[in-house]
Amino acid sequence: MDKASHLSVVIDLSPTQWHLCSQSSNPYPLTLQSFLSQLLAFFNSHIACKDENTLAVFGAFPGKSVLLYSSTTIAAEEHSVNADANTYRPFKVLDSTIMGSIRNQLEALELLEAEAPIGLVGAITKSLCYINRLTIPSSSTTPAEEKQAPLDPRILIFSVSPDQSPSYIPIMNSIFSAQKLKVTIDVCKIYGPDSVFLQQAAHLTGGSYLHLNRPDAVLQYLTMSFLPPPGIRQLLSVPTQDKIDFRAACFCHKKIVDIGFVCSVCLSIFCNPVPVCSTCR
Amino acid sequence: MPPRRIGDDFDADSDSDVSILDDLEDVGRARGKGKGKAIDRRRKDKGKGKAKEQPYAWEASYTRSWDTVQEDEAGSLQGAVQDLIARGRRRRLLAPATAIRRTIIRHLILVLDLSSAMMDRDMRPTRFDLMLQYAREFIVEWFDQNPLGQIGIVGMRSGLGERIGEMTGNPQEVLKAISERHKLEPNGEPSLQNAIEMARSTMSHLPTHSSREITVIFGSLTTCDPGNIHDTLESCLKDRIRISVVALAAEMKICRDLCDKTGGQFGVALNEGHFKDLLFELIPPPAARALARTGSGAPANPAADLMMMGFPTRLPDTSPPALCVCHSQLKSEGFLCPRCRAKVCDVPTDCDICGLMIVSSPHLARSYHHLFPVKAYQAVMALVDTPSPAPGCHGCAQLFEKMASTMTNTTEGMSPLGRYRCPDCHNDFCTDCDVFVHDVVHCCPGCGK
Numbered sequence: 041m042d043k044a045s046h047l048s049v050v051i052d053l054s055p056t057q058w059h060l061c062s063q064s065s066n067p068y069p070l071t072l073q074s075f076l077s078q079l080l081a082f083f084n085s086h087i088a089c090k091d092e093n094t095l096a097v098f099g100a101f102p103g104k105s106v107l108l109y110s111s112t113t114i115a116a117e118e119h120s121v122n123a124d125a126n127t128y129r130p131f132k133v134l135d136s137t138i139m140g141s142i143r144n145q146l147e148a149l150e151l152l153e154a155e156a157p158i159g160l161v162g163a164i165t166k167s168l169c170y171i172n173r174l175t176i177p178s179s180s181t182t183p184a185e186e187k188q189a190p191l192d193p194r195i196l197i198f199s200v201s202p203d204q205s206p207s208y209i210p211i212m213n214s215i216f217s218a219q220k221l222k223v224t225i226d227v228c229k230i231y232g233p234d235s236v237f238l239q240q241a242a243h244l245t246g247g248s249y250l251h252l253n254r255p256d257a258v259l260q261y262l263t264m265s266f267l268p269p270p271g272i273r274q275l276l277s278v279p280t281q282d283k284i285d286f287r288a289a290c291f292c293h294k295k296i297v298d299i300g301f302v303c304s305v306c307l308s309i310f311c312n313p314v315p316v317c318s319t320c321r
Numbered sequence: 322m323p324p325r326r327i328g329d330d331f332d333a334d335s336d337s338d339v340s341i342l343d344d345l346e347d348v349g350r351a352r353g354k355g356k357g358k359a360i361d362r363r364r365k366d367k368g369k370g371k372a373k374e375q376p377y378a379w380e381a382s383y384t385r386s387w388d389t390v391q392e393d394e395a396g397s398l399q400g401a402v403q404d405l406i407a408r409g410r411r412r413r414l415l416a417p418a419t420a421i422r423r424t425i426i427r428h429l430i431l432v433l434d435l436s437s438a439m440m441d442r443d444m445r446p447t448r449f450d451l452m453l454q455y456a457r458e459f460i461v462e463w464f465d466q467n468p469l470g471q472i473g474i475v476g477m478r479s480g481l482g483e484r485i486g487e488m489t490g491n492p493q494e495v496l497k498a499i500s501e502r503h504k505l506e507p508n509g510e511p512s513l514q515n516a517i518e519m520a521r522s523t524m525s526h527l528p529t530h531s532s533r534e535i536t537v538i539f540g541s542l543t544t545c546d547p548g549n550i551h552d553t554l555e556s557c558l559k560d561r562i563r564i565s566v567v568a569l570a571a572e573m574k575i576c577r578d579l580c581d582k583t584g585g586q587f588g589v590a591l592n593e594g595h596f597k598d599l600l601f602e603l604i605p606p607p608a609a610r611a612l613a614r615t616g617s618g619a620p621a622n623p624a625a626d627l628m629m630m631g632f633p634t635r636l637p638d639t640s641p642p643a644l645c646v647c648h649s650q651l652k653s654e655g656f657l658c659p660r661c662r663a664k665v666c667d668v669p670t671d672c673d674i675c676g677l678m679i680v681s682s683p684h685l686a687r688s689y690h691h692l693f694p695v696k697a698y699q700a701v702m703a704l705v706d707t708p709s710p711a712p713g714c715h716g717c718a719q720l721f722e723k724m725a726s727t728m729t730n731t732t733e734g735m736s737p738l739g740r741y742r743c744p745d746c747h748n749d750f751c752t753d754c755d756v757f758v759h760d761v762v763h764c765c766p767g768c769g770k
């Protein structure tokens with residue numbers, strides 16, 4: 041790893057889905073606590089790989105998305121962390137910031153809000169905005185803090201929720217902008233059925249989509265397939281997807297369809313033949 | 322080669338300063354051009370002394386960036402330059418955000434001028450080389466935004482129209498057609514009529530729902546036609562072909578007419594950068610307004626017919642090999658038709674078994690942002706009416722300036738605080754994210770829509 045790399049992580053933190061995931065009726069239950077502790081170990085190994093490596097963590101909560109941690113804006117909060125003789129300080133800062141902000145966000149959730157659709161699109165677009173700011177030396181940053189843009193930016197999405205068809209178009213738009221920014225999107229599906237949209241995201245940006253067979257061993261998967269940046273991954277044999285579903289969501293009922301009716305003018309997809317295209321009229 | 326320059330004693334009244342809207346003047350102008358062919362890129366040669374003079378008609382909409390720059394108190398240009406960049410980026414956002422009907426399935430014939438006028442060196446290295454370079458970038462970007470479109474290439478050389486590339490939807494084939502420079506060596510006079518007739522005949526069989534467009538890159542000031550070019554214009558109108566011209570030398574009446582009557586765009590490139598801008602303005606799918614304008618018999622907006630399309634499943638290259646229905650070859654990778662489960666090699670295509678049109682949904686999805694544009698963010702002028710303003714940008718978490726900047730003038734939709742607010746979710750964004758969200762992502766991080 042001779043080049044610094046940037047990693048943006050999007051964590052799906054839907055309380056309902058995590059509860060289902062931790063049920064002991066599952067063959068391999070994984071609780072949020074144990075997932076987060078394994079995840080923190082992965083984060084620590086990412087920033088330990090190279091001093092210049094950067095990290096940004098976004099949480100997708102029901103109905104909103106929040107930046108939980110970013111290695112560029114952390115300087116101010118660093119003093120609040122108690123020093124610990126046995127822990128490397130950056131690890132300590134990282135761990136306590138992420139855990140603290142997740143706890144705050146989850147405690148602030150009202151009971152009704154917990155059922156709202158997950159803010160995955162917001163989190164992905166925010167991570168793209170963040171990467172955009174890192175890669176393009178902007179006019180607003182002073183020249184002093186302008187450093188070598190981290191190469192190989194990538195986004196890693198941890199998903200537990202099923203697809204939401206209304207987010208089809210925004211997700212596709214994010215995928216195309218990721219392609220433009222040359223960002224690789226990796227998807228780690230921990231629980232639930234395969235996500236059609238995220239499969240397409242990984243396929244189109246050259247990342248890998250991994251549906252975990254043993255969610256309780258998530259750290260093993262993470263270090264073996266997602267720790268090396270995309271440049272190095274070409275030399276390793278990273279698991280590939282077997283089938284990619286190119287289905288789309290129709291515009292009228294937001295259903296996922298494999299045969300649709302497409303308007304010849306604006307290319308809107310409908311699940312039933314309609315006399316007049318509702319998009320372009 | 323026609324005489325290029327008569328000199329600086331050129332009479333300013335006859336050609337340069339007329340309004341193109343004035344019919345009488347226009348006629349006189351066209352006549353003057355026929356005789357003298359003199360209005361070349363005189364602006365380039367006339368030097369700084371004449372900069373105050375009124376510009377050519379085609380320059381009227383082009384602001385000279387160097388005229389508007391002013392130094393700040395410290396004598397530095399940096400603030401002014403940044404301001405200018407930001408303003409230029411924001412101007413694009415002022416376009417109407419309503420849903421316009423756009424043609425997505427496009428067919429374009431790119432007409433390249435290969436006459437000897439293209440060897441002129443007023444654009445570096447030569448007009449010809451620059452045109453080839455921009456044409457390549459244009460094709461790549463065009464296919465990126467119009468993945469279901471097709472491009473063909475026609476050249477104008479030695480008074481003939483020359484078919485350089487057949488109409489195809491594969492960007493690599495189009496690029497290959499213009500990759501060999503020595504085959505395209507400019508020579509002789511161009512013929513606008515021959516080239517347009519050739520392009521028109523290529524597109525005559527196309528279905529009605531697709532757009533037919535001709536984009537001409539024209540470097541010469543003459544055209545050497547076998548017949549009346551106005552007849553060609555009429556037949557283009559009848560076929561609903563939209564013609565756009567990017568001229569490299571000067572405005573020609575016939576080029577302007579071709580564009581205005583068919584609903585295309587006309588522009589004269591002032592320098593290399595402007596040439597690229599003019600060409601790239603033609604990339605986004607045109608609003609379907611030309612249909613209404615031509616409207617001879619046909620209804621203004623014919624009802625769109627729906628096409629049945631299938632979205633396939635892609636097989637990886639590790640799957641067990643099977644025969645494909647298109648080439649009967651044993652292959653591992655491929656796409657499965659959703660209706661009959663036949664295996665085809667590549668999409669988009671028609672299934673050879675059941676005839677279903679198979680497209681990959683990402684191809685379609687590439688054009689959706691034209692249908693659902695992000696609402697333009699409003700510049701935040703003051704924070705008095707906001708109870709608790711967010712400390713950082715909602716997109717990239719960059720902290721905002723606490724104090725309003727003093728240099729920025731607030732007339733052009735620029736926020737003195739550097740904050741731009743989404744009208745739907747009321748989150749604040751920084752300038753960079755504002756531009757990025759509208760130009761690239763096409764999806765607001767706050768609303769997720």
